[in-house]
Structure formats: structure tokens, C-alpha cells
Amino acid sequence: MKRKSLFALSAVVVITAAAAAAALWSGGDTFHSGGAVAAVPADQTELIKRGEYLARAGDCIACHTVRGGKTFAGGLPMLTPFGTLYTPNITPDDQYGIGKWTSEDFYRSIHLGRSKDGSLLYPAMPFTAYTKVTRADSDAMFAYMRSVPPVNVASRPHELRFPFNQRNMLIGWRVLFFSEGEFKPDPTKSVEWNRGAYLIEGLGHCSMCHTSINPLGGPVSSAAFGGGLIPLQNWYAPSLTSNKEAGLGDWDIKDINALLKTGVSERGAVFGPMAEVVHNSLQYMTDADINAMSTFLKSIPQKGEAPETMQFETSAQFGSELLQQGKKIYTENCAKCHAENGLGKPPAYPPLATNQSIQMQSAVNPIRMVLNGGYPPSTEGNPHPYGMPPFAQSLSDTEVAAVVTYIRMSWGNHGTPVSPQQVSNLRSAPLD
Structure with missing residues (x-):
């Protein structure tokens, strides 16, 4: 459940994810279309509805749906410097999807980055951010995923070079770059700020694009939200810690809200991968959540200069x-x-x-x-x-x-x- 991440020509790109192509759904009030849905108790209906909203906030459809394909059936190729990953089928199909998973299995996958059988997940799945998601929200998302039509399609094997195709080697990567733990509110901040932090740092997994990646594929923690070029995609995710790039210290909240919710504002518009993030995810979020995210983004401390980037120079x-x-x-x-x-x-x-x-x-x-x-x-x-x-x-x-x-x-x-x-x-x- 990773989304790709975005960016703007004529405005800052304020929230995005890792580098993967996004697929657009057909619209409407649900991710899926067609298929009969069995009647469920009212309390379960509310849980599913909440889970759908959270899945949108996490932009799960972006990586788990091939353009023109079945929703959440996986198969999207994700190019990395180490080879090509293919996203898995996460529909409730018993044979190829998560039909036999329990809510505990689902929580373990997003909280610990481990599949049902205990195998380590590649960090293209943003469990390093999803680990902050609460168990209650995880259970709601699982209820929603169980409600979508199952698709009987096998997941395509990854095509990674040796030694990156050896999952056990991920243990070392996790020691270096993964810290387990649900989001803990900051008691010195407002409820709104904490809600924004939870969405940006957790489900939104914005740091996956707005933080530079080192040669091992891990985030440069000392430059969190400092911006960077997304490998193999050739889009630059601007720094959120510099007002010279995408820092929002001098933006009005209403302009940030408009950019996130609609993709345009008086200060500019989003294009490229970020446009897909807004289309797939942010436009469906409540005004209260958008405002909370804007509040958090505007509060990110500004550090002056953004990281230097390699490019040709002219005389x-x-x-x-x-x-x-x-x-x-x-x-x-x-x-x-x-x-x-x-x-x-x-x-x-x-x-x-x-x-x-x-x-x-x-x-x-x-x-x-x-x-x-x-x-x-x-x-x-x-x-x-x-x-x-x-x-x-x-x-x-x-x-x-x-x-x-x-x-x-x-x-x-x-x-x-x-x-x-x-x-x-x-x-x-x-x-x-």
C-alpha cells in the first residue's frame, strides 16, 4: 500500500509518497465498482466506511491497481535502482489475495512490515511510516479491504538483482532504517496539529519522497523532509524545510488547504505525480483533516538551504x-x-x-x-x-x-x- 509520490511546476508540492505510478479509479463514493455487496450490520458498515476513508488517506489504490485493471489486484511494476518490484494482490481472494488473512495479520504487515507467513516486506511498501497507524485504524482498513470484490489473479514475482532478491538481507536494512511504533501525540501541541502529524507522518507517508534516499535505499534521517530527486522517476520532491523550495512558512492556511484539496490555489498548482496524489487521495479527505495537515506542514521548522542537487552548469x-x-x-x-x-x-x-x-x-x-x-x-x-x-x-x-x-x-x-x-x-x- 504505497503511493507514488508528487510534484509541482508552479507551486510547491506539499505531500507525496514513494516513487511508483498511480492508477486512477473510476470515481464515485467507493474505490471499487460493480459486484454485489452482501448486507452487513450497521456498526460494520460504519467500520467499512471509515476504513475506506483511511485507505484513501493512505492512497493504497495508487500502487495496488494497474491502470485499467481490477482495483487492488496488484501487478503494478515499480522500478527501483535494485530491480523491478510488482505490487501484490490485496483483494480478499483466498488463493492469491488476503482472503485468509486475519486483522492481526493485516496489522502486522503495516506495523512491522511482515507478511502473513512472517516474511519480510520490501520497504517499497511504506511500513516505516505505516507503523505509526493505530490498531483501531488498521482494523477499519482491514474491514474495508475485506469488503471489496475478490480478484483471482496471482501476484507477479519480483525481478530483483542478486543480492537484493534475498529477503533475509532486509534484516540489516531494518536495523539501520526502521523504528517500530504507533504515533504518540505531542502533549505540547494542539489536537489539530497532532492529527495533521499523524496523517502526514503515518498514512500519508510523505517523507518517502520528500526525504533524500541513500545508496542503500534508506532515508537520510538527518535531512527529513529536506527534499530530493526520486530515483528513476526524474521528478524532484521539493524540500519542506526550506521556504526557498516548498517550505510553507509564508503561506496562508487557506492557500495550503486549497492546494491539497483541489490541486490549485492562488499561489500555484500541482502537476505530475503530486496531481495524482490529490486526485486519488487528498480531494476525498474532510476539510478538518486537510486543515490539520496544513497546520502541521506550516509548522515544520525551516532550516535555510535545501540539499544541493547534481546538475549540469553553464558558463x-x-x-x-x-x-x-x-x-x-x-x-x-x-x-x-x-x-x-x-x-x-x-x-x-x-x-x-x-x-x-x-x-x-x-x-x-x-x-x-x-x-x-x-x-x-x-x-x-x-x-x-x-x-x-x-x-x-x-x-x-x-x-x-x-x-x-x-x-x-x-x-x-x-x-x-x-x-x-x-x-x-x-x-x-x-x-x-
Whole structure:
């Protein structure tokens, strides 16, 4: 039950998960569609309803559903530096799913990262965050998972290189990077803050994308929420601890709420993986929970500079040439929506001027948006989002570098020039 994680061109990306492609469900009030549902007692109905809400908060559908496939039937390929993992079938099928699991088995899987047979789960399943989920919430989620239609489809074996295909080696990884324990409220904080912390640090597993990963695939704990490039996905998850990136210290709560709930706000919009997080999960959360999450996010201590990222650099002279060329390209292709002064027409067309996400040291996200375009999520609060057209076919690597350089260095923005080589490398990056 892991979700992929997201990000924005024209706004900060404030909550996401690990790197995996998300599948969209067909809509409505339940994850699943079709199939008869047996009558259940009223108290069980409420438990299932609560479990469905919590499963949405954890964005379980994102990894356990292949686009166009059966809900929760698994099989989604998840590329990692160590090989490809395939997500399991978690429908209540007795043969291939969790039909024979008990609530204790389910709790052990999310709390301890162990399957029914005791085998260790790979940390692509975010048990390092889910361990904070309470037993009551786990039981509600299990009740919901038991209520969805079973799918008789076998889980596909992982394709991991040796020695990463040896599960017993995970013992060492767990010693280094896993601490078991349910969430403990901070008595010095408000009830709302604690609820937000529980959702962000637990079910939301936001740190899986917004924290750098070391060569062993473990989080750099000293840089929690400090941002980082998601391996193999080539999207940058901005730092939540720096106001120069996605830190929210100077944001109004209403703008954070709007971004999380609808995908757009007066300060910007979310694109890429983060748009899928909003579509799949956040738009269905209550206003109270969204506000609690915003309260916690806004309170994260700011640490100044975000971690440095590796990228090609240009000379000062070539950067100046790109800037001049980019101004002409921007006027011809971008100004109609984002305005000559870069202020845009929010929330339909996000502002680019004085926008942290444009000025981050990593230029990955704005380059990808110019190349591939994209849409904010379609949500109840923003059912017909305005999109960003792709320019990969009409602009060369140098032209893309020029217009991104212009955007990063104009209207008071303090970004740096972008190299055409970096644009070339990102042309082949996966779209999801």
C-alpha cells in the first residue's frame, strides 16, 4: 500500500509518497465498482466506511491497481535502482489475495512490515511510516479491504538483482532504517496539529519522497523532509524545510488547504505525480483533516538551504545568451497564459514570478513541464483544470533551456541558467 509520490511546476508540492505510478479509479463514493455487496450490520458498515476513508488517506489504490485493471489486484511494476518490484494482490481472494488473512495479520504487515507467513516486506511498501497507524485504524482498513470484490489473479514475482532478491538481507536494512511504533501525540501541541502529524507522518507517508534516499535505499534521517530527486522517476520532491523550495512558512492556511484539496490555489498548482496524489487521495479527505495537515506542514521548522542537487552548469556568458533567447520564446509561447510580467492568472494559470518551485536549485520539474506539459488534477473543487501544453516537439533542447532559464531568472526570480544537456537527458524520462 504505497503511493507514488508528487510534484509541482508552479507551486510547491506539499505531500507525496514513494516513487511508483498511480492508477486512477473510476470515481464515485467507493474505490471499487460493480459486484454485489452482501448486507452487513450497521456498526460494520460504519467500520467499512471509515476504513475506506483511511485507505484513501493512505492512497493504497495508487500502487495496488494497474491502470485499467481490477482495483487492488496488484501487478503494478515499480522500478527501483535494485530491480523491478510488482505490487501484490490485496483483494480478499483466498488463493492469491488476503482472503485468509486475519486483522492481526493485516496489522502486522503495516506495523512491522511482515507478511502473513512472517516474511519480510520490501520497504517499497511504506511500513516505516505505516507503523505509526493505530490498531483501531488498521482494523477499519482491514474491514474495508475485506469488503471489496475478490480478484483471482496471482501476484507477479519480483525481478530483483542478486543480492537484493534475498529477503533475509532486509534484516540489516531494518536495523539501520526502521523504528517500530504507533504515533504518540505531542502533549505540547494542539489536537489539530497532532492529527495533521499523524496523517502526514503515518498514512500519508510523505517523507518517502520528500526525504533524500541513500545508496542503500534508506532515508537520510538527518535531512527529513529536506527534499530530493526520486530515483528513476526524474521528478524532484521539493524540500519542506526550506521556504526557498516548498517550505510553507509564508503561506496562508487557506492557500495550503486549497492546494491539497483541489490541486490549485492562488499561489500555484500541482502537476505530475503530486496531481495524482490529490486526485486519488487528498480531494476525498474532510476539510478538518486537510486543515490539520496544513497546520502541521506550516509548522515544520525551516532550516535555510535545501540539499544541493547534481546538475549540469553553464558558463556565465552562455547563460546570458540563453536568457536573451528565452525572453523571445516566452513572449511567443507563454505570455498569453502566464502574462508578460509572470504573474499569470491564478488559479487557472499559475504565477511564475517569485515562485519558489521555479527558483529551486534543481531545475528538473520546470524542464519536464515545458517538455511534457501536464494538467493539475481534476477534482470536485476544480473539475475542469486548465492544462499546460507540451513543447517537446516544437522546441529544441537549447530553446527549452533558454525559456526555462528566462523564467528562473526574471521578475525577481533568483534561479540559475539551465543547460541544454540537462534538457536532453530529461527528454527520455518516463511521463508517469
